[in-house]
Amino acid sequence: MHPNILLITVAAILLTGCGKIPVPGSPAAPQSSTSSANSLPSSTEEDLLIEFNGITKMKSELSEDTLKWLDWYQSLPEDERDALSFIPNEFVASGVAAVETGTTEAPPYFSSLTEAELLETEELARFYFTEASTGFDGVESIRPAEDNSLLYQNTGIEAEYDPGNIIIYMVLTGKDKAEGNPMRSISIARHSKSDSWKVINSGH
Numbered sequence: 001m002h003p004n005i006l007l008i009t010v011a012a013i014l015l016t017g018c019g020k021i022p023v024p025g026s027p028a029a030p031q032s033s034t035s036s037a038n039s040l041p042s043s044t045e046e047d048l049l050i051e052f053n054g055i056t057k058m059k060s061e062l063s064e065d066t067l068k069w070l071d072w073y074q075s076l077p078e079d080e081r082d083a084l085s086f087i088p089n090e091f092v093a094s095g096v097a098a099v100e101t102g103t104t105e106a107p108p109y110f111s112s113l114t115e116a117e118l119l120e121t122e123e124l125a126r127f128y129f130t131e132a133s134t135g136f137d138g139v140e141s142i143r144p145a146e147d148n149s150l151l152y153q154n155t156g157i158e159a160e161y162d163p164g165n166i167i168i169y170m171v172l173t174g175k176d177k178a179e180g181n182p183m184r185s186i187s188i189a190r191h192s193k194s195d196s197w198k199v200i201n202s203g204h
Contacts, residue, residue: 053091066090069182072204086185086204087150106148112164118144121188121197125169128186128199137174141183145170151185157201161189166200 048059052070059067066088073081113121122142129136145151145168152158158166166189176184187201 053087055091057090062088062090065182068180072181089146089149106146107152107163109147109152109163109167110144113167118167121167122169124188124197124199125171125186128202129171129173132199135175137178140172140174140177142169142171144168145185151187154201158187158189161191161200165190165192 050057050059050062050070062070069088110118125142126139130138149168151168152166158168166187168185168187170183171186172183176182182204184204185202186199188197189200190197
């Protein structure tokens with residue numbers, strides 16, 4: 001066989017039997033999987049999750065007051081955090097009332113008091129932070145705690161009083177407002193209708 005014919009035959013076999021080597025940039029060239037994977041944005045879901053009291057919430061679900069309270073809470077030493085009984089409503093475990101009382105409705109602490117009793121207890125709460133105690137710089141705002149607040153279930157203190165004989169207020173003092181602290185609670189109770197109202201507990 002002529003040498004030139006032999007060379008042409010070998011070249012044809014190589015091209016058809018082994019296949020063409022893909023040219024970079026051609027349609028047959030494989031795409032790099034590394035670059036596409038690196039271009040995906042990293043997940044930030046963990047950055048938006050906040051856990052407290054055994055409950056995990058998305059940051060967007062929480063109120064501004066609760067986020068401020070959590071920041072303040074995290075700044076406290078561990079022993080001071082353990083001493084707090086307050087739990088933001090967003091982190092109150094659902095079904096607590098059903099387990100303890102057999103009903104899904106919270107005890108009617110607020111509606112069990114007359115308008116006159118509410119005015120009297122609110123006045124006592126204001127007096128506590130303006131004259132009875134020093135350093136609070138008065139009261140900026142005050143409101144009754146929700147009936148389902150776990151503060152009412154504080155064993156040994158608030159839990160010892162029945163609806164109609166206890167009310168808890170959430171108070172923002174001038175001192176707390178200036179320092180960027182959350183609202184604090186004040187519990188006012190009496191043992192019976194014939195007793196006088198008195199402050200039984202207060203704190204964050």
